[in-house]
Amino acid sequence: MAVDLISENRRGIAGMVASMVLFICNDALIKHVSESLPTGQIIFLRGLSATVLIAALAVGLGAWRQLPAVIDRPVLLRASIDSLGTFLYLLALFNMPIANVTAVNLTVPLMLTICAAFILHEQVGWRRWSAVVAGFIGVLLVVQPSASGFNWFALVALAATATHAARDLLTRRIRAGIPSVIVTLSTAIVVTIAAAIVSSIEGWQPLTWRPLLLLILASAFLSGGYYLVIDCMRHGELSVVAPFRYTAILWALLLGYFVWGDVPNALAWIGIVLLVGSGLYIFHREQVRRRMAQKT
Numbered sequence: 001m002a003v004d005l006i007s008e009n010r011r012g013i014a015g016m017v018a019s020m021v022l023f024i025c026n027d028a029l030i031k032h033v034s035e036s037l038p039t040g041q042i043i044f045l046r047g048l049s050a051t052v053l054i055a056a057l058a059v060g061l062g063a064w065r066q067l068p069a070v071i072d073r074p075v076l077l078r079a080s081i082d083s084l085g086t087f088l089y090l091l092a093l094f095n096m097p098i099a100n101v102t103a104v105n106l107t108v109p110l111m112l113t114i115c116a117a118f119i120l121h122e123q124v125g126w127r128r129w130s131a132v133v134a135g136f137i138g139v140l141l142v143v144q145p146s147a148s149g150f151n152w153f154a155l156v157a158l159a160a161t162a163t164h165a166a167r168d169l170l171t172r173r174i175r176a177g178i179p180s181v182i183v184t185l186s187t188a189i190v191v192t193i194a195a196a197i198v199s200s201i202e203g204w205q206p207l208t209w210r211p212l213l214l215l216i217l218a219s220a221f222l223s224g225g226y227y228l229v230i231d232c233m234r235h236g237e238l239s240v241v242a243p244f245r246y247t248a249i250l251w252a253l254l255l256g257y258f259v260w261g262d263v264p265n266a267l268a269w270i271g272i273v274l275l276v277g278s279g280l281y282i283f284h285r286e287q288v289r290r291r292m293a294q295k296t
Contacts, residue, residue, distance in 0.1 A: 009241065011232070012232040012241035013232075013241055013244050014232075015228045015229070015231050015232030015241075016228070016229070016232045016241050016244040016245060016247075017244050017247050018228050019224075019225045019226075019228035019229045019232065020225075020244075020245060020247050020248040020251060021251050022221040022222070022224045022225035022228065023221070023222070023225040023248065024098070024102065024248055024251040024252050024255055025218075025221045025251075025255075026218045026219075026221035026222045026225065027093055027098055027101075027102070027252070028098060028255045028259060029214050029215070029217060029218040029221070030042060030046065030090060030093065030215075030218050031093055031094060031098060032214065032259075033211045033214050033215060033218075034090075034093075034094040036205070036211060037205050037207070037211055038199065038202045038203065038205060039087070039090060039091060039094065039198065039202070040195050040196075040197075040198030040199030040200075040201070040202045041195075041199045041202065041204055041205060041207075042090075042195075042215065043086065043087065043090065043191060043192075043194075043195035043198070043199075044192060044195035044196050044198075044199050045207075045212065045215045046215045046218050046219045046222070047188055047191045047192030047195050047219075048192050049215065049216045049219035049220075050188045050192075050219040050222050050223050051185065051188040051189055051192055053219060053220060053223040054181065054184055054185045054188050054223050054226070055185060057181055057223065057227060058179070058181045058182060058185055061179070061181055063179040063181050063182055066177075066178060066179060066182055067182065067185075069175075069178045069182050069186075070182055070185055070186040070189065071186075072174070072175070072178065074170065074173040074174045074175075075174055075178065075182070075183055075186045076186065076190070077170055077173075078167055078170040078171060078173075078174065078183065078186075078187070079183075079186040079187040079189070079190040079191075080190055081163060081166050081167045081170060082163075082164075082167045082187045082190070082191070083187065083190045083191045083194045084163050085160050085163035085164045085167060086191050087194070087195075087198070088156055088157075088159050088160035088163060089101070089105065089157070089160035089164075091153065091156050091160075092104075092153045092154070092156040092157035092160060095153040095156075096153050096154065096157065097256050097260065097262040097264075098252050098255060098256045098260070098262070099249065099252040099253045099256040099262060099264060099268075099272075100142055100154075100157075100264075100268070101157050101252075102248055102249055102252035103138075103139075103142045103249055103252075103268075103271065103272050103275055104139055104142060104154065104157040104158060104161055105157065105160065105161050105164070105248075106245075106246060106248065106249060106275055106276065106279060107135055107136070107138075107139055107158075107161050107275060107279070108161055108164050108165050108168065110131070110132050110135040110136065110278065110279065110282065111161055111162050111164075111165030113128055113131075113132050113282055114132060114165075115165055115166070115169055119169070125285070127281075127285055128281075128282055128285050131278040131279075131281045131282045131285070132278070132282070134274050134277070134278040135274065135275055135278035135279065135282075137271075137274055138270075138271040138272065138273070138274030138275035138278065139158070139271065139275065140271070141267045141268060141270050141271025141274065142264075142268050142271035142272060142275065171183075181227070184226050184227075246276045246279065246280065249272055249275075249276065
């Protein structure tokens with residue numbers, strides 16, 4: 001049994017690290033293509049390709065029998081919120097260094113703690129509140145707002161993070177019997193429809209083969225990342241697997257440096273450490289709280 005758990009943990013960790021690599025590669029490709037195509041067109045083309053890939057995955061996994069669940073009210077609501085978060089996140093990504101946007105996006109655990117306290121009325125102790133405060137100080141150090149040259153897209157990134165936190169809360173309302181791939185498919189469909197509306201307003205730019213192939217590759221990275229996250233969260237212990245989500249900042253820093261020459265300054269490095277540390281501490285306190293609840 002112990003050997004099986006070790007094996008499952010290793011599979012979960014490998015899946016989480018690999019999924020973060022795929023997500024960051026997707027972000028890098030999308031950011032590159034954004035230099036020549038408008039936002040709506042990019043999201044539409046990527047969404048269309050991702051929808052096809054995820055639908056094929058659903059068929060391969062035998063989940064196609066539950067396809068009608070894509071229009072379940074909780075699933076659709078989650079997909080709509082996720083769609084809004086996608087647009088906000090990519091808007092920030094197109095106008096900020098990839099490492100900065102990734103760092104801000106890693107404040108989701110902090111946002112969830114705030115939502116748990118004020119929306120779900122959960123008891124949040126001073127330790128977790130201290131971690132939340134430290135995390136937001138980290139955000140300020142990363143985005144570094146100033147009177148001159150304030151980047152308003154940092155606020156867009158924060159709004160995207162808050163939206164993602166709301167999405168994660170809404171996930172609790174989805175029936176356990178609905179496969180995760182169907183939930184993902186619903187999101188892909190809604191995002192694609194929303195992008196079609198936006199692109200009809202923005203206009204359509206002439207499309208060459210190179211950006212199209214890059215968007216298809218990005219959709220493959222995105223679909224693979226979603227699948228690996230779903231798989232790794234179902235194997236091993238959550239307390240072991242989940243913290244490896246923070247490896248995303250490492251890949252974002254590396255890509256940002258080698259592709260765009262972005263190098264965080266000293267304050268940004270301190271902010272990143274605070275963000276990751278506070279998130280990990282909140283996760284640790286949550287595990288302690290659950291163990292204490294099980295004993296009582």
